Structures are given as C-alpha cells and as structure tokens.
Amino acid sequence: MQKIYMGDTGLKVSPAVYGFYRWEEVKDARATLKKIVSLCLELGINTFDHADSYGSYQCEALFGDLMAEKAFKREDVVIFTKCGLRVPNQQIPEIRTRHYNTSASHITKSVDASLKKLRTDYIDIFLLDRIDPISNLEETALTLEKLADSGKIKNIGIANFSVFQHQLLSSYLRKPIVTNHFEFNLLKTQALDNGQLDYIKQKYMQALASAPLAEGQIATGTGIQASQVREKLEELSSKYNADIEALAVAWLVKLGAIPLIGTTNEQRIRNIANSFTIDLDHQDWYELYNVSAVFQSVKS
Numbered sequence: 212m213q214k215i216y217m218g219d220t221g222l223k224v225s226p227a228v229y230g231f232y233r234w235e236e237v238k239d240a241r242a243t244l245k246k247i248v249s250l251c252l253e254l255g256i257n258t259f260d261h262a263d264s265y266g267s268y269q270c271e272a273l274f275g276d277l278m279a280e281k282a283f284k285r286e287d288v289v290i291f292t293k294c295g296l297r298v299p300n301q302q303i304p305e306i307r308t309r310h311y312n313t314s315a316s317h318i319t320k321s322v323d324a325s326l327k328k329l330r331t332d333y334i335d336i337f338l339l340d341r342i343d344p345i346s347n348l349e350e351t352a353l354t355l356e357k358l359a360d361s362g363k364i365k366n367i368g369i370a371n372f373s374v375f376q377h378q379l380l381s382s383y384l385r386k387p388i389v390t391n392h393f394e395f396n397l398l399k400t401q402a403l404d405n406g407q408l409d410y411i412k413q414k415y416m417q418a419l420a421s422a423p424l425a426e427g428q429i430a431t432g433t434g435i436q437a438s439q440v441r442e443k444l445e446e447l448s449s450k451y452n453a454d455i456e457a458l459a460v461a462w463l464v465k466l467g468a469i470p471l472i473g474t475t476n477e478q479r480i481r482n483i484a485n486s487f488t489i490d491l492d493h494q495d496w497y498e499l500y501n502v503s504a505v506f507q508s509v510k511s
Contacts, residue, residue, distance in 0.1 A: 212255025212487065215469075218389050218416045220366055222335060224289050226469060227460075227483055228419060230260035231270040233426070233473040240266055243475055244273045245282065250477055252283060254484040260392070260419070260471060261292035261329070262340060263321050267300055275330035285331055292329065293370055293392075294321035295340035313343040315354040322363055336389060338368035342376045352383035359386055368392065370419075374406040381414075392419035395468060397440050397459050397503050398428055408466065420463050423470035424479060429459045436506035443502045453489050460486035462499050 214223040229251045237243050248259070261271050271292065278285060295313050299306045322337060337358065339351070358364045367384065369377060370392035381388055391411055395402045395418065402408045402418070411418050424430065428437045429444070444455035451458060460470050460483050472483050491499075 212484065214257075215417075217336070217366070218387070218414075220387070220389050222289070222366060222389070224258040224469070225256045226464070226487055227256050228258040228260050228291070228469055228471050229256055229480075230421065230471045230473050231265040231274075232260070232262065232421065232471075234266035234270055234475075237266065237475060240269060241273050241276075244270065245277055247475060247477075247480070248274070248277060248282070250480060251472075252287075254481065256472070256480075256484065257287060258289040259291065261290065261325070262296070262338075263292065263294045263325055264296055264298050264300075268302060271325055271328035275328050279330050289335045290329060290331065291336040291338060291368065292325045292334055293338035293340045293368070294318060294325075295343065295370070311341050311343040312346065313339050313341075313348075313351050314346040315350040318351065318354050319358070322358055326363060333362055334364045336366045336368045337364035338370045338390070338392060339372075339380070340370040342372060342380065348380065349383050352380065356384065356386055368419075374410045377407075377410060388414070388416065390417050390419050390469075392421055392471060394422045395420035395463065396423050396425045396429065397462055397499060398425040398432070398436055400500065400503055403466075403500075408468075412467070418466075418468045419471045420468040421471040422473060423460050423463055423483065424456055424474070427474070427476075427479070430456055436503065439502050439506070440499065443499055447495055447499075450495075451489055451491075453485065454482045456482035457485040457489060458491070458499075461489035461491050462496060464489075465491050465496055 212225055215226050217224050295311050297306050297310050297312055355367050366389045368390040372391055444458050448455055470483055
C-alpha cells in the first residue's frame with residue numbers, strides 16, 4: 212500500500228488509518244490489539260489513531276506495550292492521538308459526566324500521559340476532539356504551539372469540528388491544522404454539503420473519514436437507505452469484481468478522504484484495504500451518491 216503525504220506537512224501516512232474508537236466492548240483487548248495491528252501492518256496500514264479515552268482509557272497503553280515488545284519499530288508507524296472528550300469511567304472517578312475539556316492544563320497533562328502510555332517521545336499528529344466552548348481558546352492554541360515547538364507533537368489536527376469551529380481555532384494558531392476527523396460514509400454524506408470537505412481542500416488538508424462502512428450498516432443495515440445503497444453496490448459488484456464494502460470505501464477514496472477503520476472484523480479490514488485497487492467510474496460514483504442523497508434530503 213503506497214504511502215501518501217498528509218497535506219503539505221511532509222508527513223507520510225498509509226492511505227487508510229486504523230483507529231481504536233470503537234474498542235469499548237472489545238474482549239481480550241490485549242490479544243485482539245496484537246492481532247489487529249499485525250494484520251494492518253501486513254496490509255500496509257502503518258498509521259494508527261488513538262485518544263486518551265479509547266478502549267476505556269486502555270488502548271494507548273496496550274499499543275505502547277506491544278511496541279515495547281518489539282512487535283514493530285517506532286519509526287515504522289505513524290501515531291495519532293487526541294484529547295478533549297471526557298467519558299465517565301470507573302477508573303477515573305473525578306469524571307462525573309460526559310463533557311469536553313480543551314483547556315491548556317488538560318491538553319498538557321493529556322499529551323504527557325499519552326507519551327508515557329504509548330512509550331514514545333513524540334506524537335505525529337495530536338488532535339483536539341471537539342471544541343470546548345468554555346475553555347480559553349487563545350490559551351488552547353498557545354499550548355498546542357508550545358507542544359509543537361517542544362517536539363512532543365509534530366502536527367496539529369482536529370476531530371468533529373464544524374467549518375466555523377475549524378476557522379475559529381485556526382485564527383488563533385500560527386501553525387497549520389493538518390486534518391479534520393469526522394464521520395463520513397455513503398449513509399452520511401453531509402460533509403459534501405456543509406462545507407467541511409470544501410474547507411479541507413481549500414487548506415490543502417486531508418479528511419479522516421471515520422465509520423467508512425457506517426459501523427457495518429452498509430453491509431447489514433435493514434433501513435430503507437442502507438438497503439437501497441446496498442442494492443446499488445451489489446449491482447456494481449460484478450462490474451468491478453469487488454466486495455460491496457470495498458466499493459463503498461472506494462467511493463470515499465475518490466473524494467481524497469482517508470478511511471479511518473474502526474472494526475475488529477478482519478474481513479472488513481481487508482475489504483477496506485482492497486478499496487484502493489478500485490477506480491470508480493465517474494457516473495458510478497454519482498449513482499451511489501444519488502441513491503444515498505435521496506434519503507438524506509428526506510431526513511433534512
């Protein structure tokens with residue numbers, strides 16, 4: 212799998228990224244993580260997306276332990292992590308309610324904790340997960356720049372920001388934001404209409420598309436929209452000699468988005484990897500979009 216540049220940063224990433232954002236209920240997380248990371252590396256996916264809270268606040272440490280076991284070298288992987296979302300957990304009793312915290316002090320503590328858990332001295336891209344409206348954004352931006360100047364983080368990213376929030380944070384920063392991570396798939400195409408993708412292209416960035424298979428709904432969903440999209444994918448499947456999930460991700464790749472894999476289903480991971488061998492015909496792309504857009508326009 213050929214690596215691609217993340218915007219104009221000079222950082223190269225795999226064209227698909229594996230993320231641990233759906234690991235709350237994963238059983239035997241240590242063994243599963245080892246198996247999934249090994250599969251990803253075998254497929255050429257060397258870029259991994261973390262957050263301090265993923266997997267009940269455990270995934271960073273499990274990944275760091277695996278690297279310490281010399282399953283792979285630090286220089287052979289690209290690591291993203293993030294903070295902002297705070298989720299109640301038995302191990303952290305001070306978190307009473309789900310909330311966001313992007314204060315300067317929390318970001319600093321979170322980065323230091325992530326570096327320790329991941330057993331590394333730098334993070335390739337550090338992302339803020341949503342914007343906290345009651346934190347001092349000027350102090351937030353200054354803290355991000357200080358962390359970048361120190362070498363602890365190499366690049367700044369964001370997750371689940373609207374265009375206006377993206378612009379607001381950018382106005383306080385001297386350093387560029389290199390990516391925005393948000394949900395985007397054939398069943399949820401709002402980023403094409405709300406300006407998120409347009410703004411990303413304007414800033415020479417790459418979008419990270421989370422839930423590229425709509426959490427399995429593209430293959431198994433029983434709703435009318437999922438059923439109609441799946442019917443069109445099945446119609447195209449023989450033309451491209453490809454699995455419908457690979458076609459669904461190829462639809463995203465055609466837009467320049469980087470699929471952010473969240474499943475632990477090995478076949479689904481392989482399907483996503485196979486999407487890069489598919490070049491959807493111009494009108495086939497629109498046929499899929501039109502089928503989905505009909506239902507989304509009704510919802511809105």
